[in-house]
Amino acid sequence: MTDIVPFLKSLISVSGLSAYEGPVARLIEETWKPLADEVSVGRLGSLHGLKKGRAKNPRSSIMIATHMDAIGLIVTQVADGFIHLEAIGGIDPRILPGTPVIVHGKQDLPGVVVMPPMKTLPEDERDGAIGLPHLLADVGLLPSKVAGLVRVGDLVSFDTQPLDLAGETLSGHSLDNRASVAALTVCLQELRGKSHDWDVWTVATSQEEVTLGGAATSAFDLHPDLAVVVDVTFGKGPGANGWETFPLGKGPTLGWGANLHPFLYKKFNELADRLEIPVTLELVPLHSGTDAYSVQVAREGIPTMLLEIPMRYMHTPVEIIAIKDVQRVGRLLSEFISGLKSDFISTIVWEEEEKSKTQ
Amino acid sequence: MKALIEKLTNVFSPSGFEDAIREVIRKEIKGFADEIHVDALGNLIARKGASAGVRDGKRVMVAAHMDEIGLMVTHVDENGFARFSNVGAVFGRYAPSGRVRFANGAAGVINNELLSNFRETPPLDKMFIDVGATSQKDCPVKLGDVAAFERPFLDLGKRVVAKSLDDRSGVAVLIETLRRLGSGPNEVYFVFTAQEEVGARGAGPAAYGIDPDVAIAVDVTSTGDTPMGRKMEVALGRGPAIKVKDAGMLADPRVVSWMVKTAEKNKIPYQREVLIMGSTDARAIQVTRAGVAAGGVSIPARYVHSPSEMVDMDDVENSVRLLVALLKSRVSL
Incomplete structure (x- = not known):
């Protein structure tokens, strides 16, 4: 297996905020082209890779969706050389001060997020973390220069560099969800040596962090018979030990709840067991907060499954994941795909149907 | 335009009960469209330009919601x-x-x-x-x-005050645009949408039916130009706001750049909009079917969702000019 880390590091070294995925899409396209039969772009900017199956037409198809867009910031106002900000996606403003950023103005400007002096804040907002409406980006230039280079609506992206940590873990921005894009790429690499009946749509979706709109429209467009969404989930860490958190490096989670199809859960769980890939049950009682939510109800409905990679410090510029989990997801996906028989869809049954069959 | 806005804001039609306003709009656009119909959600849809397969132009949907809170x-x-x-x-x-x-x-x-x-x-x-x-x-x-x-319509000269300028000012802009448009390369659907105020419920189905290549929502946007107001650069009187982002969506960057270029080429004043609260029909249209390149032309408005909303008539006029220029152009995103 090719080492996926350099590719993943390249993915988290570029911007590609929601609706502006271009920079990261180009990297993915370059890597997928030799691995897939066709690569095209959806109407909202999602990247669609197609690897054709060997069954006769009409072939069934499976869509594997991993979002490539990243959270970030956008300029709301430029005043006296300082840049006011609003979030694109769910930003935790507590960690923003001190974060290196790039302000994508008429030219890319390196900058840093700063807090204004306490005395300039309203009295009731001087304690605790400073909210986003009071934070600023400073690019170091004189006000007249800034006014000429930066406009309302310009993007501001994180510029933290990838950081190898001990124990084969990696830290950086946008690992949500480029770690999953890397896992899907591992899957594509593995599929080169395997035969599969089904058509495989590998999709790097746009705009997940804002509307889940890339996945919704790609699912409509590609009209797959099955879908698997890969995203990240909450890793166990300081003060995060509840049922909704999962250890890093101990394998991906398999989603279970109304948002996902129980039959697919069963199949993935059996497969992981057989391959001796560790997996954890992840309870998803409501909205999964992922593309699975919009994919499931596209067109006449799509049986959808969710795999997630545990991550610490989600939605910060210093997210952390374990490389092993990325590789495991890639392997699990490729094995699932190559194991799909052409009549798999007809074997999907609800428990009550199964019961009535055996009676 | 002022008289039209006064007439439109004097009609009472909350979401789901748009009959009265639909009737008024229908009269105003009579004779200007090639085809008019009302869909299952109550959206009033007027087509202008090439039907039977758009030849070299695009299918463009322009939406303004006619309902009110x-x-x-x-x-x-x-x-x-x-x-x-x-x-x-x-x-x-x-x-x-x-x-x-x-x-x-x-x-x-x-x-x-x-x-x-x-x-x-x-x-x-x-x-x-x-x-x-x-x-x-x-x-x-x-x-x-x-x-x-x-609340009676108030004429303050350059600026007017009324209830439901959200989005009857947008409706007026659409009506006037349809009247001035003439012939062009595109198949344009003017959609007076229902139920925007209860979650942009009308625009999605309308877009599903039309299946446009490009869509523009014309609605109001808040401003940052009042004493100690919100941190936002949009101000009354500085031209229509080209939406980059609101709380519900990011406008399609290709549409943003099409609008900016068109405004600059035609010397129409414009502003760039990043709105922190609220969204428009463009949000629902964008994710319809396989996706629609969607954006927004917003009329700057103060005191939105109060019975005394305020817009600047220059912004209204420049919104019409921008829309006419956009719809007459050959769209290549």
Whole structure:
């Protein structure tokens, strides 16, 4: 297996905020082209890779969706050389001060997020973390220069560099969800040596962090018979030990709840067991907060499954994941795909149907 | 345009009950469209330009919502006081002492129960409408009747004040654009949408039916130009706002750049909009079918969702000019 880390590091070294995925899409396209039969772009900017199956037409198809867009910031106002900000996606403003950023103005400007002096804040907002409406980006230039280079609506992206940590873990921005894009790429690499009946749509979706709109429209467009969404989930860490958190490096989670199809859960769980890939049950009682939510109800409905990679410090510029989990997801996906028989869809049954069959 | 806006804002049509405003708009656009129809959600759809397969132009959808925020009667007590629920985002602070008008012509005033703290804004369920009745029996309104705020149109010269400028000012812009458009390369659908104020419910199905290549929502946007107001650069009088982002969506970057280039080429003043609260029909249109390149032309407005919203007539006129220029152009995104 090719080492996926350099590719993943390249993915988290570029911007590609929601609706502006271009920079990261180009990297993915370059890597997928030799691995897939066709690569095209959806109407909202999602990247669609197609690897054709060997069954006769009409072939069934499976869509594997991993979002490539990243959270970030956008300029709301430029005043006296300082840049006011609003979030694109769910930003935790507590960690923003001190974060290196790039302000994508008429030219890319390196900058840093700063807090204004306490005395300039309203009295009731001087304690605790400073909210986003009071934070600023400073690019170091004189006000007249800034006014000429930066406009309302310009993007501001994180510029933290990838950081190898001990124990084969990696830290950086946008690992949500480029770690999953890397896992899907591992899957594509593995599929080169395997035969599969089904058509495989590998999709790097746009705009997940804002509307889940890339996945919704790609699912409509590609009209797959099955879908698997890969995203990240909450890793166990300081003060995060509840049922909704999962250890890093101990394998991906398999989603279970109304948002996902129980039959697919069963199949993935059996497969992981057989391959001796560790997996954890992840309870998803409501909205999964992922593309699975919009994919499931596209067109006449799509049986959808969710795999997630545990991550610490989600939605910060210093997210952390374990490389092993990325590789495991890639392997699990490729094995699932190559194991799909052409009549798999007809074997999907609800428990009550199964019961009535055996009676 | 002023007279048209006055006429449109004087109509009472809360979300889901758009009959009255639809009838008025239908008369205003008569003779200017090639085809007019009303869909299952009550959207009024007027096509202008090439049908039977668009040849070299694009299929463009332009949407302005014709509904407005309002109230629905939920209970009439024995003394004839009507309790109500909101239809769309009605803010408690704007409601007490407001006047409302029902579809059947009945009118009333809103007030609230006596509160222990008179400084606090009462929740809507502590308010009632007094329609001048003396008992449940002689009350002219009943359960399910809807009302909208009534406030006379105010002409301040360059600027006008009225209720439901959100989004009747947008409706006026669409009507005027349709009248001025003439022939062009594109198949243009002017859609006067229903139910925007209750979650952009009308625009999605309309877009599904039309299946456009490009869509533009014309709606109002808030401004940052009032004393100690919100941190936002949009101001009244500086031209239509080209939407980059609002709380519900990111406008398609290709559409943003098409709008900016068109405005600059035609020397139409414009502003760039990043709106922190609220969204428009473009949000629903964008994710329809396989996706639509969607953006927004916004009319800067102060005091949005109050009975006294304010827009600048220059912005209204420049919005029309920008739309006409956009729709006449060959679109290549």
